[in-house]
Amino acid sequence: MEESRIYYPPKRIGTIVHLLLILFFSGGGAWSIWGASNVQVAPQLLPYLALILLSLITVPFLIYRLYALHRSQYSLERGGIQLQWGWRSEKIPMDKVKWVHKAEDLEIPPQPPLIRWPGSVIGFRRFLRGPVVEFMASREKGLVIIATEEGYFAISPFQIEDFILSYNSLTELGSISLLTTQSSRPALILTEISGKKPLLWTFLTGAILNITLLIWTLLIIPSREKVSLGFTPGGIPHEPLESVRLILFPIINTTAYLGNLVLGLFLFRNEENRVLAYILWGGSLLIAIIFHIRMLFILQ
Numbered sequence: 001m002e003e004s005r006i007y008y009p010p011k012r013i014g015t016i017v018h019l020l021l022i023l024f025f026s027g028g029g030a031w032s033i034w035g036a037s038n039v040q041v042a043p044q045l046l047p048y049l050a051l052i053l054l055s056l057i058t059v060p061f062l063i064y065r066l067y068a069l070h071r072s073q074y075s076l077e078r079g080g081i082q083l084q085w086g087w088r089s090e091k092i093p094m095d096k097v098k099w100v101h102k103a104e105d106l107e108i109p110p111q112p113p114l115i116r117w118p119g120s121v122i123g124f125r126r127f128l129r130g131p132v133v134e135f136m137a138s139r140e141k142g143l144v145i146i147a148t149e150e151g152y153f154a155i156s157p158f159q160i161e162d163f164i165l166s167y168n169s170l171t172e173l174g175s176i177s178l179l180t181t182q183s184s185r186p187a188l189i190l191t192e193i194s195g196k197k198p199l200l201w202t203f204l205t206g207a208i209l210n211i212t213l214l215i216w217t218l219l220i221i222p223s224r225e226k227v228s229l230g231f232t233p234g235g236i237p238h239e240p241l242e243s244v245r246l247i248l249f250p251i252i253n254t255t256a257y258l259g260n261l262v263l264g265l266f267l268f269r270n271e272e273n274r275v276l277a278y279i280l281w282g283g284s285l286l287i288a289i290i291f292h293i294r295m296l297f298i299l300q
Contacts, residue, residue, distance in 0.1 A: 007157035009138035014119015029055025080179035103143035209288035
């Protein structure tokens with residue numbers, strides 16, 4: 001028997017569900033931007049802005065969950081068990097593993113997290129009158145529970161029986177060199193970033209610029225019926241448009257800010273890519289400043 005085996009959770013249905021959700025919320029955001037650019041009075045902007053904000057929050061979250069699904073695996077070896085789900089990883093020495101069983105074989109199996117969908121059964125849930133279980137799975141059924149000295153994990157290998165058989169066989173062989181206990185969570189990246197004051201000031205300044213641009217725009221729209229968004233090559237102002245079109249400025253600026261923020265977090269994880277992350281985050285400030293300057297020219 002091989003001394004190391006890698007197992008993967010089912011991914012096909014989860015991938016389809018994530019892609020459909022991403023398309024749905026992206027389409028809703030695009031429709032809201034189109035709708036916001038065509039309203040006639042400022043109060044009509046509010047529902048569109050709410051939908052745009054929902055899209056800006058939901059789509060990056062779903063993209064990460066899809067990324068995590070495709071970067072998930074469970075590794076068995078004589079030295080221990082390795083669990084990987086996106087930025088979350090856990091290395092468990094074999095001598096720290098108490099038992100491995102199918103969830104359906106337990107007298108009272110743990111309930112899945114309250115918020116879940118195919119391809120993303122992630123989170124924590126407590127056994128009935130028992131310990132907390134961390135779920136790193138893509139489905140609710142066909143779970144395997146790993147009990148360790150530190151905690152419990154629920155996973156969903158595609159080949160359940162083979163996974164348990166491999167575990168039992170490896171424990172019978174014994175461990176030559178145990179894995180070193182290691183736990184990595186997405187929150188650790190945020191903790192590292194929080195210790196770098198220049199980055200915190202960059203994020204805070206970007207957020208403030210986004211808010212001031214939005215407030216500025218909302219104050220201008222009721223006070224001006226029409227604005228010109230530029231000049232022709234001959235220096236003549238373009239035909240004036242409804243001032244409500246200015247709402248596109250904070251929408252585009254916020255989209256760029258959040259997009260650069262999320263992409264920068266992906267790059268920041270690797271030391272060699274951190275310069276690119278810094279460039280993206282600095283670029284967000286530059287974009288916001290350009291929009292503010294553009295607003296000044298429009299109002300002159």
